[in-house]
Amino acid sequence: MLDKLTQISDYVNNPVKSFLGRQMMDTQVEQVEKLFLPSLERFAAEMQRKFSALRINVWRKTSRFNVRCSPDGTMVEDQAYVLGVKGIIVRPNNSNTADNFALSVELINLTSTPRVMAGVMWTCGTRHHPSFLMEAAFRSNWKSRANWPEATPSVLKELADRFPKLSLAFQSAVERGGPPSGGSQSSPEIT
8 A cells, every 4th residue: 555655646746757767667677577587487496396305486576665865865765676586495403504595686776777686695694683695696796786787688688698607506505505615795706
């Protein structure tokens, strides 16, 4: 319901921008789903067959969030979309061991200049104090969203071409059963 109210408010404030922004956002999300969803679904089924102790699922999520806009410090609403495969390695009595990891494609700035990133990431630590370890990334500049590449057709094609290597990184993570030794935050770019 809140989502509908926000959309109505956007439309009343600027109907043309609201319509064009929604249309651009829908197009970007549709492109990413068309490029990656079938592969992710097949990959998840294959991983589940190979590794029966692994809990795995394909997920999609659209979110709205507020970001602080420089230089004046005002809050601006933005939208993002993420699509991926999440794996959970079930470990008895090991709360501090990394056991959640995902291969994901993330779109941000959907209502302005969409940007894209993809990678394989581990979630470590506890529920209240998580930390993240990037195993492999589409681009080496994954830490700063402002530096992610624009989601142009050529960048999405480049990501689609590199996606099998990200899938292999996910499979290697499953086979290894944990993050790479050393837990580096400077993950290698998949080339």
